[in-house]
Amino acid sequence: QKMPPSLPATINIREPRWDQSTFQGRAKHFFMVTDPRNLLLSGATLEEARRVVEDYRAGKVPPGLTEDQLWRAKYIYDSAFHPDTGEKMFLIGRMSAQVPMNMTITGCMLTFYRTTPAVLFWQWINQSFNAIVNYTNRSGDAPITPSQLGTAYVSATTGAVVTALGLKSLTKHLPAIVGRYVPFAAVAAANCINIPLMRQRELKLGIPVTDENGNRLGESTAAAQKAIFQVVVSRIGMAVPAMAIPPVIMNALEKRAFLKRYPYLNAPLQVGLVGLCLVFATPLCCALFPQKSSMSVSHLEPEVQARIREKDPWLETIYFNKGL
Numbered sequence: 001q002k003m004p005p006s007l008p009a010t011i012n013i014r015e016p017r018w019d020q021s022t023f024q025g026r027a028k029h030f031f032m033v034t035d036p037r038n039l040l041l042s043g044a045t046l047e048e049a050r051r052v053v054e055d056y057r058a059g060k061v062p063p064g065l066t067e068d069q070l071w072r073a074k075y076i077y078d079s080a081f082h083p084d085t086g087e088k089m090f091l092i093g094r095m096s097a098q099v100p101m102n103m104t105i106t107g108c109m110l111t112f113y114r115t116t117p118a119v120l121f122w123q124w125i126n127q128s129f130n131a132i133v134n135y136t137n138r139s140g141d142a143p144i145t146p147s148q149l150g151t152a153y154v155s156a157t158t159g160a161v162v163t164a165l166g167l168k169s170l171t172k173h174l175p176a177i178v179g180r181y182v183p184f185a186a187v188a189a190a191n192c193i194n195i196p197l198m199r200q201r202e203l204k205l206g207i208p209v210t211d212e213n214g215n216r217l218g219e220s221t222a223a224a225q226k227a228i229f230q231v232v233v234s235r236i237g238m239a240v241p242a243m244a245i246p247p248v249i250m251n252a253l254e255k256r257a258f259l260k261r262y263p264y265l266n267a268p269l270q271v272g273l274v275g276l277c278l279v280f281a282t283p284l285c286c287a288l289f290p291q292k293s294s295m296s297v298s299h300l301e302p303e304v305q306a307r308i309r310e311k312d313p314w315l316e317t318i319y320f321n322k323g324l
Contacts, residue, residue: 007061007065007066007067007070008061009056009059009061011056011067011070013053013056013057013070013071013074014057016029016291017029017032017071017074017075020290020291020292021290023287023288026286026287026290026291027283027284027287029287030282030283030284030286030287031283032075033075033078033079033095033096033283033286034095034096034098034099034282034283034286035079035096036096036097036099036100036279037096038075038076038079038080038094038096039091039094039096039097039100041076041080045076046076046077046080046081046088048073049072049073049074049076049077049080050077050081052065052069052070052073052077053073053074053077056070056073079094079095079096080094082136082137089136089137090132090136092129092132092133093132093133093135093136093137094136095137098133098278098282099275099278099279099282100275101129102129102238102242102274102278102282103242103271103274103275103278104271105122105125105126105129106126106183106187106239106242106243106274106278107246107267107270107271107272107273107274107275108122108125108267108270108271109122109123109126109183109187109243110180110183110243110246110247110250110270110274111266111267111270111271112267113168113179113180113182113183114179116165116168119161119164119165119168119182119183119186120161120165122183123157123160123161123164123183123186123190124157124161126160126187126190127153127156127157127160127190127194128153128157130156130190130191130194131149131152131153131156131194131198134152134194134195134198135149135198137323148197148198148200148201149198151197152193152194152197152198152200153194155193155194155197156190156191156193156194156197157190159189159190159192159193159194160186160187160189160190160193161186163185163186163189163190164182164183164185164186167182167185167186168182176251177247177248177251180247180250180251181243181244181247183243184239184240184243184244187236187239187243188236188239191232191235191236191239192232192236195228195231195232195235196228196232199224199228199323202221202224202227202228203221203224203225203228204221205219205221206218206219206220206221206222206223206224206304207219207220207223207224207227207320207321208320208321209223209295209300209304209318209319209320210318210319210320211312211315211318211319212317212319214319217307217308217311217312217315217318218304218307218308219304220300220301220304220318220320221301222295222299222300222301222304223293223295223300223318223320226293226295226322227293227320227321227322227323228323230288230289230293230322231322231323233288233289234285234286234288234289235285237281237285237288238278238281238282238285238286239281240281241277241278241280241281242274242277242278242281243274245273245277246270246273246274246277249273250266250269250270250273253269254266289322290322291321291322292319292320292321292322293319293320293321293322294317294318294319294320295317295318295320296316296317297309297315297316297317297318298316300318
């Protein structure tokens with residue numbers, strides 16, 4: 001009985017397991033990151049994963065550890081602990097909570113869109129959840145102050161509610177199906193307000209840009225704009241299938257005798273349909289743009305360009321972390 005050879009201590013578990021320059025590699029990575037089953041793991045399992053990851057990074061390889069076990073531990077660790085601060089993240093702010101939380105909230109937004117109090121309540125719940133997610137997944141070296149958090153939260157909630165109520169009054173004379181799309185327009189508007197406000201510090205001061213080896217070259221606001229634009233697009237993209245497909249199906253179902261006989265099935269059906277869309281849309285839209293995004297030096301602000309040219313006249317592409 002031979003012991004399996006122990007793992008080399010050279011696997012880079014700071015990076016994802018799959019090639020992030022391809023859409024397929026990024027999608028595999030985010031299917032692991034957003035897996036809702038991670039929410040059911042016990043505290044002991046999380047601590048065990050943390051121990052394996054921290055030991056491995058320190059060069060201690062437990063005997064008999066396989067490569068698959070190591071990657072599994074890494075993804076469990078990443079699902080629950082903040083990458084920059086290492087602290088355990090608030091449960092509903094984790095990426096693995098995205099699908100169950102969004103499924104419930106979006107399902108309810110699409111079900112209860114007919115009365116003004118319901119619109120107000122669910123848009124408020126949704127923006128409160130967004131604020132928690134944005135705070136939980138904030139970037140480590142640019143912490144958000146409570147006042148910035150408050151401003152972003154209030155503005156996004158106001159934006160969503162104003163958009164929803166404004167559109168709701170406009171759709172009174174239009175076909176019923178149009179009214180069902182009001183929640184989506186409100187969510188898209190709120191995302192366009194919420195994310196830039198949450199990350200306003202990056203828009204003012206810039207985000208760190210590096211060369212391909214990760215050497216820091218300075219901060220750029222142009223890179224911040226591109227990063228935030230990409231995040232807004234992928235967040236709206238995540239909402240599209242979940243908010244566009246179920247209304248069509250529900251509109252057809254509501255005309256059938258079945259739902260008229262069992263009206264209480266309306267909300268569970270919506271939530272289920274939304275969940276089905278989100279399980280795929282969330283990781284696939286996270287994967288639209290590489291996490292380590294890039295940009296040509298000539299597109300940066302002139303003063304940042306000048307500083308980079310001094311250090312390295314031939315450099316053509318810089319990299320930055322786009323955030324989630």
